[in-house]
Amino acid sequence: MTTPSGLSVRDMEVTAGEARAPVGIASGITFHVGPGEAVAIVGESGSGKSLTAKAVLDLLPENVRAGGEVRYCDRDVARMPARERRRLRGRELALVMQDPFTMLNPLERVGAQITEPLEDERGRRLDRARRRQQAAQRLREVGITDPNVADRYPFELSGGMRQRVGIAAAIAQQPHVLIADEPTTALDVTTQHEILELLGSLRRTHHMALVLITHDLRVAFSVCDRVYVMYAGSVIETAPAGALSAAPRHPYSLGLLLADPPIDRRVERLVGIPGSVPAPGGRPSGCPFAPRCRWAEPACEASMPALTEIAPGRATRCRRIEEIGGELTRCRQERLVHAAPPPARPAVAPIVVAHGVQKVFAARGRHGTPVVALDGVDLRIGEGQSVGLVGESGSGKTTLGRIIVGLEHATAGSVCVGGVELAGRRLARPDREALRRTVQMAFQDPYSSLNPSRTVGATLAEAVRLAGTDTGVERAVAGLLERVGLPDHYAPRRPAGLSGGERQRVAIARALARSPRLVVCDEVASALDVSVQAQILNLLRDLRDELGLAYLFITHDLAVVRQVTDRVYVLHRGQVVEEGATASVLDAPRHDYTRRLVASVPRAKEQAPSTGNLAGASA
Amino acid sequence: MNADVVPTAIPVERRRRLARPDAMPASVIVAGIVLAVMAVCALLPRLVAPQDPALINPTESLQRPGGAHLLGTDQLGRDVLSRVIHGAGTALSGPLIIATATIVLSLALSLVAGYFGGWVDAIVGRGVDLLYSLPPLIVAIVLVGVFGGGYWLAIGVLIVLNIPQNVRIMRAAVIERRGLPYVEAAETLGVSPLRIMVRHLLPNIAPVVAACFFLRFTYGIVDLSSLSFLGLGVPPGSSDWGRMLAENRVQIFENAWASIAPGLALVLTAVSANFVGDWLYEHFERRGRTR
Numbered sequence: 001m002t003t004p005s006g007l008s009v010r011d012m013e014v015t016a017g018e019a020r021a022p023v024g025i026a027s028g029i030t031f032h033v034g035p036g037e038a039v040a041i042v043g044e045s046g047s048g049k050s051l052t053a054k055a056v057l058d059l060l061p062e063n064v065r066a067g068g069e070v071r072y073c074d075r076d077v078a079r080m081p082a083r084e085r086r087r088l089r090g091r092e093l094a095l096v097m098q099d100p101f102t103m104l105n106p107l108e109r110v111g112a113q114i115t116e117p118l119e120d121e122r123g124r125r126l127d128r129a130r131r132r133q134q135a136a137q138r139l140r141e142v143g144i145t146d147p148n149v150a151d152r153y154p155f156e157l158s159g160g161m162r163q164r165v166g167i168a169a170a171i172a173q174q175p176h177v178l179i180a181d182e183p184t185t186a187l188d189v190t191t192q193h194e195i196l197e198l199l200g201s202l203r204r205t206h207h208m209a210l211v212l213i214t215h216d217l218r219v220a221f222s223v224c225d226r227v228y229v230m231y232a233g234s235v236i237e238t239a240p241a242g243a244l245s246a247a248p249r250h251p252y253s254l255g256l257l258l259a260d261p262p263i264d265r266r267v268e269r270l271v272g273i274p275g276s277v278p279a280p281g282g283r284p285s286g287c288p289f290a291p292r293c294r295w296a297e298p299a300c301e302a303s304m305p306a307l308t309e310i311a312p313g314r315a316t317r318c319r320r321i322e323e324i325g326g327e328l329t330r331c332r333q334e335r336l337v338h339a340a341p342p343p344a345r346p347a348v349a350p351i352v353v354a355h356g357v358q359k360v361f362a363a364r365g366r367h368g369t370p371v372v373a374l375d376g377v378d379l380r381i382g383e384g385q386s387v388g389l390v391g392e393s394g395s396g397k398t399t400l401g402r403i404i405v406g407l408e409h410a411t412a413g414s415v416c417v418g419g420v421e422l423a424g425r426r427l428a429r430p431d432r433e434a435l436r437r438t439v440q441m442a443f444q445d446p447y448s449s450l451n452p453s454r455t456v457g458a459t460l461a462e463a464v465r466l467a468g469t470d471t472g473v474e475r476a477v478a479g480l481l482e483r484v485g486l487p488d489h490y491a492p493r494r495p496a497g498l499s500g501g502e503r504q505r506v507a508i509a510r511a512l513a514r515s516p517r518l519v520v521c522d523e524v525a526s527a528l529d530v531s532v533q534a535q536i537l538n539l540l541r542d543l544r545d546e547l548g549l550a551y552l553f554i555t556h557d558l559a560v561v562r563q564v565t566d567r568v569y570v571l572h573r574g575q576v577v578e579e580g581a582t583a584s585v586l587d588a589p590r591h592d593y594t595r596r597l598v599a600s601v602p603r604a605k606e607q608a609p610s611t612g613n614l615a616g617a618s619a
Numbered sequence: 620m621n622a623d624v625v626p627t628a629i630p631v632e633r634r635r636r637l638a639r640p641d642a643m644p645a646s647v648i649v650a651g652i653v654l655a656v657m658a659v660c661a662l663l664p665r666l667v668a669p670q671d672p673a674l675i676n677p678t679e680s681l682q683r684p685g686g687a688h689l690l691g692t693d694q695l696g697r698d699v700l701s702r703v704i705h706g707a708g709t710a711l712s713g714p715l716i717i718a719t720a721t722i723v724l725s726l727a728l729s730l731v732a733g734y735f736g737g738w739v740d741a742i743v744g745r746g747v748d749l750l751y752s753l754p755p756l757i758v759a760i761v762l763v764g765v766f767g768g769g770y771w772l773a774i775g776v777l778i779v780l781n782i783p784q785n786v787r788i789m790r791a792a793v794i795e796r797r798g799l800p801y802v803e804a805a806e807t808l809g810v811s812p813l814r815i816m817v818r819h820l821l822p823n824i825a826p827v828v829a830a831c832f833f834l835r836f837t838y839g840i841v842d843l844s845s846l847s848f849l850g851l852g853v854p855p856g857s858s859d860w861g862r863m864l865a866e867n868r869v870q871i872f873e874n875a876w877a878s879i880a881p882g883l884a885l886v887l888t889a890v891s892a893n894f895v896g897d898w899l900y901e902h903f904e905r906r907g908r909t910r
Contacts, residue, residue, distance in 0.1 A: 405807050436809045443800035451801040453822035462818075466809050507804070514808060 005073050006034040006209055007056070007093065007177045012068035014048060014055050014233075016280065023281040025064065026052050026233040030307070031211075035176060038203055038210040040220035040241070042256070043230035044529035045500075046277040049213050052230075053179050057095055058085055072177070090117055094175035098182040100162035104154040104169075111135035111150025114169045134172075141205075142168040143198060159393075160191035164198065171202060178202070179211040184219060188392035189556060193600035196223050215529065217256055221245055222602035226313070229253045232278050232288035235307060236317040247329040249316040252289045254328050259534040263559040263601050266583070269541075270563060272534030276499040287317065295324050348382040351438065351518050351550055352404055356413035357423070359399050359574075373399040375574040376413070381518060386544060386551040388561040388582060390597070391571035400571070401520045401554045405441045406432070418517065436466075440511035444523035446503040450495040456481075456506050457491030463513030480509040485539060501532035505539065512543070518550040526557060537563055558601055562586055570594045643898070650894035653887050660707035668701035672858045681874045693867055693877045702858040703880050709859045710888065713774055714839025720778045722832050725785035730816040732786070733793025743790075747783045755780035756842055763851040773852045777842055785831045792824040826903035833896020837889045844885055860885050 012029040015022035026048030033039045043049040055066035058077070070077040072092060077085060089095075097103045104113055115131040115138075126134060136147035142164040154162055163183060170178060180199060184192035200223050203210045214220055220227050221241050229237045229244070229252065237250035248254040258271040275292045278284065284291055286301035293300070297320070305319040318324070359374040373396040381387045391397040402408040403415055403422070410423040418438030420431045427435065443449040450459060460477045469476055478488035484505040495503055504524055511519050521540065525533040541564060543549055553565050561568055561582060568585050570578040570593065578591040589595045660667050669689070676696035684691045690699040732743035759776040763769055796802060797820070805815050821828075844861030846852040853859045860881035867877035 407803055407807065433809065436807065439807075441804065441807050443804065445800060449800035449804060451805075451819050451823065453825075454818070462805075462810065463808050507800075510804060510808070 005176075006032060006037070007211070008032040008071045009052075009056060010069040010071070012052065012055060012066060012070070014051050014060070014064060014066045016064045018063075019065075022065075024233055024283070025280050026055075026230070028234055028307070029068070029230075030235065031228050031238070033177065033209040033211055035209050036203060036207045037226070038200070038212060038224040039226045039228065040212045040214060040224035041228045041230055042214055042217055042220050044215055044256075044277050044531065046232070046279055047230040048233040048280070049230050050181055053095070053181050053211065053213050057089055057093055057179065059089075059095070090170075090175065091173045092175055093177045093179065094170040094173070096163075096167050096170045096178065096180040096183050099186055100159045100166060101186070103166045104162060106154055108153075109150065110152055110154060110157070110165050111139075114138050114150070114165065114172050116169075117173060138168045138172050139165070141171070141202070143194070144168075158191075159187055160194065163187060163191075163195055167195075167198065167202070171206065171208070174206065175208065177209045177211065179213070181213045182215070183212070185215070189558070190392065190596055190600045192219075193602065196602060199223060216602070217245075217260055217530075218602040229256070232283050233280065234288065234304070234317065236289065237315070238307075239314045243314060246332065248332060249310060249314060249321055249325060249328065250289075250318045251293045251295055251324070251328065254331055255292075256530055257332060259531045261534070261537065261559040261563045263562055263586070266562055270534035270538050272538060273531035274535075276501055276532055277529065287319070295320055295327075348384060350380050350382050351418055352379065352381040352552070353416045354379040354400075354404070354413065355415075357400065357403065357410050357415055358412040359396070359403065359408065360411045372574055374403075374410075377571070377574070377576050379569060379576070381550055381552055383517065384544070384548045384550050385567065386553060386565045388565035388568035389552060389554045389571060390556065390558065390561055390568055392556060392597075394573070395571040396574040397554045397571045398522055401441070401522050401552060404518075404552065405439050405520050406435050407441075436516075437514055438516055439518040439520060440514055440516040441520040441522065442504070442507050442511050442524045445527055446500040446507070447495075449507045450503055450510075452495050454494070455491065456493050456495070456498070459506065460491070460510055460513060463510045467514045476513075480513055481506075483512060483543070484509045485535075499532070500528050501535060504528065504536055508536075508539070508543075512547075515547075516549070518552065520552045520554065522554045523556070525560060526555060533560075540564060558586060558598060570597070647894050647898040650891035653891040654895060657707050657711060657884075657888050657891075660704045661711045662708075664705045664708060668698075668704040670698040670701040672697060672702040672705040673856070674698070681870060681877075683874065684876050690880050691874050691876045693863075693874070694870055699863075699877050699880050702863060703860070703884050705858040706860045706863065706881060706884070707888075709853055709857065710840060710844070710885070713770075713843045714836045717774055717777050717781065717839040717843075718832050718835040721781040721785060721835055722828060724778070725782050725789055725831070726821075726828060728782070729786050729789035729793050730820060733790045734797055734812065734816050734820065736794075736797075740790075743786070747786045750780060751783040753780055756845060759842070759846060760849065760851060763846065770852045770854075773843070773846050777839065781835055781838070785835065788831055789824060789827055792827045793820055796820055796823050826900050829903060830896055830900035833892050833899070837892045837896070840885065840889045840892070 008031070010030050013027045014025040016025050017023045029052050031039065031041070041049045041052065051060065051064060054060050056070055060066060068078070072088065077088065080088070104110070111132065115126065115134050118126050118131070118134055120126055120130070132150070135150040139147065139149055144161065144164055149157070149161070154165070157165065167183070183199065184195050187195060196219065199210060199212070202208060210223070212220060212224055224241055227239060227241050227244050228235050229250065231252050237244070237248065237253045239249065244253060245257065248257055252273070255271070255273040259273060261267070261270055273292050278288065284301065286303055287293070287296070287305055290296040290300040300319065305317045307315045307317050309315045310321060355378055357374050357377040357379070358372070361371040361373055363370045377396070377400060379400065389397045389400065399408060403410050404417055406422060406427070413423055415422040417435055420427070420434050422435070457477055460480050461473050464473050464476045464480070477491055481488050481490055486502065486505055490498070490502070495506075498506065508524070525536045528536060537560065540551065544551065551564065553561065555561060565582045567580065568582045569576050570585065570591065572593045578585055578589065578594045585594065586598060589598050674697060676692070678696065679688070679692050680694050680696040682688055682692045688698050688700065690703065692698060693702070728743050732740040755777055758780060759773050762776055763773045766772060802815060802819055805819050810819070843852060844864070847859045847861035848865045850865065853862055855862070863881040864878050867874070871878055
């Protein structure tokens with residue numbers, strides 16, 4: 001079934017927990033990648049994609065076991081003695097991990113980490129001079145031309161540089177298969193773009209097979225030829241990238257495609273997938289997607305459908321695909337043409353007027369230099385207006401948001417929020433109260449934005465009481481929950497019993513409790529899965545329409561900005577480099593940096609590469 | 620509100636499914652029983668003890684274990700078992716007072732210093748550093764030695780001088796959580812600082828507080844016994860374990876049990892408290908984890 005070279009995985013099972021009562025993480029995983037080919041394994045959190053990759057390399061954590069067949073160049077890896085398997089890792093199969101900040105040993109120089117496993121023809125460690133020369137050469141391969149980088153420690157490098165070094169170390173022994181587990185998720189958009197380009201070019205120059213594991217379909221389409229979509233521990237669809245994008249053959253793949261906000265236009269409504277990904281151990285017995293699928297029928301829930309081939313190189317686990325295939329394609333196509341013009345908003349009274357805001361963080365230690373986070377920023381948010389604040393990490397966008405809600409104080413300039421001047425003084429009590437009635441904040445990380453030891457009800461009741469309501473608190477709490485789309489029996493639950501999306505809903509409800517006129521949303525949707533992200537963005541839009549809220553939307557994601565904001569400010573190194581109506585800034589960026597930002601958003605390849613892999617590959 | 624924002628019906632409880640059920644290990648059960656027995660002895664010594672611990676009977680001095688005296692008698696013919704049982708009272712109450720008081724004081728200091736930071740933190744920090752340089756037991760020995768057998772003086776000294784260790788641990792735990800979004804969200808909502816400390820920070824550092832409490836309790840047992848072993852603290856003649864060890868160690872070859880029994884009681888209580896404390900910490904820690 002497969003070409004003799006390359007990596008193929010057949011019927012892999014990954015289970016966790018004790019042997020007596022195992023919890024299935026992934027099952028029946030089958031995939032193949034040939035030399036020079038790039039495949040993507042795409043799935044939301046909890047789909048089991050990362051553990052599957054680790055299982056292939058035999059790097060599973062304690063208490064997690066794998067079964068099934070892993071063949072590399074027609075040798076069964078699972079049956080190899082541990083010694084041989086260890087030799088295979090790094091030389092033949094290599095791994096690049098997600099977090100560039102913990103992937104490298106902080107106490108060793110970068111060059112030493114790249115050349116550590118290298119040996120000469122007789123299996124001895126290289127001598128100093130050759131190690132130096134090798135390190136410089138490997139760094140050049142990943143686009144670092146300065147050979148002195150080899151003498152630096154990881155903390156002296158930026159995230160993108162570290163990821164490059166990680167890739168250099170992974171490919172130092174010229175492996176034939178590179179497995180990259182979310183290699184760009186922790187990076188900024190422009191850096192992400194560079195790393196993806198790098199992976200693509202390395203694949204060509206080294207004739208390397210690439211397995212890219214990601215949650216982001218856009219990333220997958222930009223690099224890979226073939227895509228395996230995973231959901232709740234099984235591959236539910238596999239298809240060539242172009243075909244999947246144009247005509248998905250599983251309702252979940254369609255859902256993912258539709259939920260992904262488009263960057264080039266504003267749509268009437270994002271289509272989220274109701275519910276959330278089931279946790280391992282709590283998965284339904286039949287088709288895992290059936291409870292969230294609008295085409296599900298009783299038979300879907302009876303048993304797990306098999307992965308069936310529907311065309312060469314295409315397979316799906318949907319048992320109704322014959323009936324609904326046409327409809328799926330139609331939904332996809334409709335979406336591709338449907339676009340809504342951004343609603344025009346009349347000029348309104350401002351809630352926030354910031355002028356020449358400067359923020360300098362004092363130097364750390366005796367030898368540190370002060371950090372200028374914001375350098376003369378002007379910003380204006382009108383009543384009921386949704387304003388985006390876009391920038392990469394370190395651009396100062398979060399600092400500006402925090403200044404506006406009063407969590408941070410500006411060093412210089414003026415910040416006027418709801419008629420209260422925040423800069424340069426300690427707020428008196430009535431001013432503080434006025435500020436809190438005007439602006440509230442929703443935070444990024446759904447796991448730490450709620451107090452884990454308090455119930456949802458207690459958290460909201462506290463906020464309601466602070467708003468001055470002392471009677472009917474319970475009713476007010478139920479009302480808030482309803483506003484954000486949660487039933488009132490959620491009140492006695494603790495955050496640990498909620499999914500990420502539900503926690504963000506509660507956090508938004510908490511911000512609404514004081515009936516603010518402006519909500520500062522700091523990356524509220526970026527830690528969530530795509531399907532859940534769409535639900536939250538829709539919720540925010542609805543709340544705006546119903547309550548006339550204004551938003552300051554802090555994000556790095558241009559597609560999100562396109563969907564929810566009217567105006568946008570582009571922040572670069574503490575300065576606003578461009579501002580204007582969202583559509584005009586994104587469609588016709590004037591500043592160099594904005595142009596680079598827009599160009600970095602991953603897009604599907606113009607033309608699928610004309611290799612024979614597509615036809616020859618099977619699921 | 621809309622069709623596409625229908626929430627999940629099933630609460631997500633990943634942790635609980637993947638983690639093993641939170642069974643109490645045998646060591647902790649045994650430790651709990653030991654502590655319970657000691658507590659009963661401390662509260663109702665007259666019900667448990669076979670004899671009056673102070674009853675002197677020279678005709679029966681230095682008897683071996685067995686017969687009328689399960690653990691034998693000491694030089695004055697007092698029943699060792701009864702004295703050990705009556706000793707539980709002072710052995711447990713002193714450390715309990717020390718642990719409670721020192722934890723309450725440290726907790727207050729940690730919350731204030733950790734939450735407000737800045738110069739408040741600097742003052743508390745320097746004060747704590749200053750106290751840290753004083754060795755608790757030696758200061759207690761000197762002070763009690765100079766001012767004469769004050770049991771309460773000893774306890775007071777141990778309370779104050781045990782503060783630094785706790786503050787270091789708890790302040791770090793407060794600072795770790797102080798910058799988390801849920802605390803900042805409470806601030807932007809306008810929750811008062813006191814309420815933030817008590818409602819939002821304290822419950823989330825409870826595991827650390829519990830661990831510190833049992834650690835202080837264990838050290839309290841050892842410290843107070845050391846003092847009474849040296850003849851400081853409790854008055855002579857009282858049935859205190861440390862004191863019994865000191866009194867009976869001279870006759871260790873005639874009647875070993877008279878000194879082994881109080882020593883054993885000391886070790887058992889201290890080790891049990893440690894086991895229970897450790898388990899409680901881990902239990903709370905696991906329950907409080909959200910991810």
